[in-house]
Amino acid sequence: MNRHNYAYYVLDNPTIPDAEYDKLFRELQALEQTHPELASSDSPTQRVGAAPLPQFAQVTHSVPMLSLGNAFDDSDIIAFDRRVKDGLKLDGSVAYATELKFDGLAINLRYEDGILVQAATRGDGATGENVTVNIRTVHAIPLRLRTAHPPRVLDVRGEVLMFKADFAKLNARQRDVGQKEFANPRNAAAGSLRQLDSRITARRALRFFSYGIGLLDGADMPPSHSALLDWYAELGLPVCGERAVVEGADGLLAFFHGIGNKRASLPYEIDGVVYKVNRLDQQRALGFVSRAPRWAIAHKFPAEEALTVVQGIEVQVGRTGAITPVARLAPVFVGGVTVTNATLHNEDEVRRKDIRIGDTVIVRRAGDVIPEVVAFVPEARPADAREFTMPSVCPVCGSPIVRPEDEAIARCSGGWIKCAAQRKGGLLHFVSRRAMDVEGLGDQLIEQLVDKHIITTAADLYKLGVTALAGLDRMADRSAQNVLTALEKSKKTALARFIYALGIRHVGEATAKELARHFGSMDALTQATEAQLLEVSDIGPVVARSIVAFFSDSLNIELIEQLRAAGIHWPEGVSESKPKPLLGKTFVLTGTLPTLTRDAAAEMIEAAGGKVAGSVSRKTSCVVAGEEAGSKLVKAQELGITVLDEAALRALLKSD
Numbered sequence: 001m002n003r004h005n006y007a008y009y010v011l012d013n014p015t016i017p018d019a020e021y022d023k024l025f026r027e028l029q030a031l032e033q034t035h036p037e038l039a040s041s042d043s044p045t046q047r048v049g050a051a052p053l054p055q056f057a058q059v060t061h062s063v064p065m066l067s068l069g070n071a072f073d074d075s076d077i078i079a080f081d082r083r084v085k086d087g088l089k090l091d092g093s094v095a096y097a098t099e100l101k102f103d104g105l106a107i108n109l110r111y112e113d114g115i116l117v118q119a120a121t122r123g124d125g126a127t128g129e130n131v132t133v134n135i136r137t138v139h140a141i142p143l144r145l146r147t148a149h150p151p152r153v154l155d156v157r158g159e160v161l162m163f164k165a166d167f168a169k170l171n172a173r174q175r176d177v178g179q180k181e182f183a184n185p186r187n188a189a190a191g192s193l194r195q196l197d198s199r200i201t202a203r204r205a206l207r208f209f210s211y212g213i214g215l216l217d218g219a220d221m222p223p224s225h226s227a228l229l230d231w232y233a234e235l236g237l238p239v240c241g242e243r244a245v246v247e248g249a250d251g252l253l254a255f256f257h258g259i260g261n262k263r264a265s266l267p268y269e270i271d272g273v274v275y276k277v278n279r280l281d282q283q284r285a286l287g288f289v290s291r292a293p294r295w296a297i298a299h300k301f302p303a304e305e306a307l308t309v310v311q312g313i314e315v316q317v318g319r320t321g322a323i324t325p326v327a328r329l330a331p332v333f334v335g336g337v338t339v340t341n342a343t344l345h346n347e348d349e350v351r352r353k354d355i356r357i358g359d360t361v362i363v364r365r366a367g368d369v370i371p372e373v374v375a376f377v378p379e380a381r382p383a384d385a386r387e388f389t390m391p392s393v394c395p396v397c398g399s400p401i402v403r404p405e406d407e408a409i410a411r412c413s414g415g416w417i418k419c420a421a422q423r424k425g426g427l428l429h430f431v432s433r434r435a436m437d438v439e440g441l442g443d444q445l446i447e448q449l450v451d452k453h454i455i456t457t458a459a460d461l462y463k464l465g466v467t468a469l470a471g472l473d474r475m476a477d478r479s480a481q482n483v484l485t486a487l488e489k490s491k492k493t494a495l496a497r498f499i500y501a502l503g504i505r506h507v508g509e510a511t512a513k514e515l516a517r518h519f520g521s522m523d524a525l526t527q528a529t530e531a532q533l534l535e536v537s538d539i540g541p542v543v544a545r546s547i548v549a550f551f552s553d554s555l556n557i558e559l560i561e562q563l564r565a566a567g568i569h570w571p572e573g574v575s576e577s578k579p580k581p582l583l584g585k586t587f588v589l590t591g592t593l594p595t596l597t598r599d600a601a602a603e604m605i606e607a608a609g610g611k612v613a614g615s616v617s618r619k620t621s622c623v624v625a626g627e628e629a630g631s632k633l634v635k636a637q638e639l640g641i642t643v644l645d646e647a648a649l650r651a652l653l654k655s656d
């Protein structure tokens, strides 16, 4: 059971299904009941929590738990590297261990003779709280180190955190039982760990990564930080794979930017990266200033959450008529940009989060995701805070807003004929990159073209001339010509893109590709019955009905005819005749390829019949890896999956 636990939580590579593990668990429980003398304190049955404590006891750390100095930009890092070199009186470059800065809680784990005997929070760095019973429920933390010769005493330091997916599941569960949701994974991790009733902690999916050491007795201190982490990994402690040893400030900044690029796709939240002088003798020589080491620094990303005030709540009308409440905010700098609007998703969400006009709220902008309102701050609610009311008519076209009983989304009932907002949304979708890909035709142009009644449908786009375009705001002759060139270029397209561009409800990019592959021509698709559509893989009754409804509207058929008459074309039937050398194969892309973008590589693989997945598993056929490939590459190597570079991928696509 310990081996399965280790495979799942530390190697991230499950060896048996959950149900099998549960069976073993019950078997062991029964054995321990009949033979209590055989039950040991590090048994897997001892991870379920215990009766509530009256309070947490205080623990004094043998070696204080440090905090880190912060850096925010490149110049701070260059200055840090300079201070280190000056401090060490070195001319050459310094080797640094780089790692992630997890957004969780710092913990000290004490192992005596290889057995976990105590766990304590960081507290103020000198004393923390004894959370041993809670920590025992964290499956990623070994109750016994995997070595025949453990040190007498080892203090392992690291971060307890909750993965994003587990956080989402926890909040969904909290919502279902009418309990308070957590604002972010960090709060969820802290709230889960600091439970006096550790049986609650046991039900929360907490994780752990090791990154530091306190007291060590009965073993030699490894010579470097990277060697320490390697040793930890050997002992069966979880160590994050996103780490490296780099040289000098250039190496630090390259690591920072590399992690910044994949931050959003990591399964956990980080608020920056940490740099440590790698050699421990050099760390000792540098020492400390007050409570922070001179040999380490945290390089922080711009904060993803900030506080601001809701000045109003308005609604936006999307291309399908969906009404989205949007909070108008006092401008706030978050996630690296100034934000003035944040989505509130839908009416129920506003009620559930109880966001009111006048509230101070936490706004979140993670990566390129649209900013959202996370929660309001109860202490800051003014007496005159006003509740949001859903309008009964569309603010753009005046048509009634309707909300089917079983749906979360209210919609404008005007359709694109009556509602300019839906028209604009539909046109923007039509020209978007993954649809018809008309470069330079952005929202401001579409806005003007619709408002000035120059265009109504997508077909009108192809009737535009230089004079009509050049008359618009911020449009010189030259850019007008560029738009016309882009429109002309867009006429040569693919069937899947065209289907996707039509904006049929429930038909996203993947479904459009399936439809194109299955039917091979627009005519076959427009005439397809519900029964025929249900034969297409991944298409269910709702989608089938939506497609049939779309093509039974004569206006849509007319639009398609006009677009084809305007010259939009694609290689007809090609999808059936072209060879599919990669059929049945699943690819995972990781890192930066020398010439291909991720999208371009995915398109080439799919054109050859292959599938592209987001994560590596036993089902993966090949991993295509480029520069700075990370954990996916490691996993592929562990699982013995073929790894290709761009050249090898191209060769594969040509071969068959």
Ligand code: JCF
Binding pocket: 066, 067, 068, 099, 100, 101, 102, 103, 104, 106, 159, 211, 212, 274, 293, 296
């Ligand atoms: O992930 C973290 N929050 C983190 C905190 C990572 C580290 O390597 C740290 C830390 C705090 C202190 N290292 C030290 C020395």
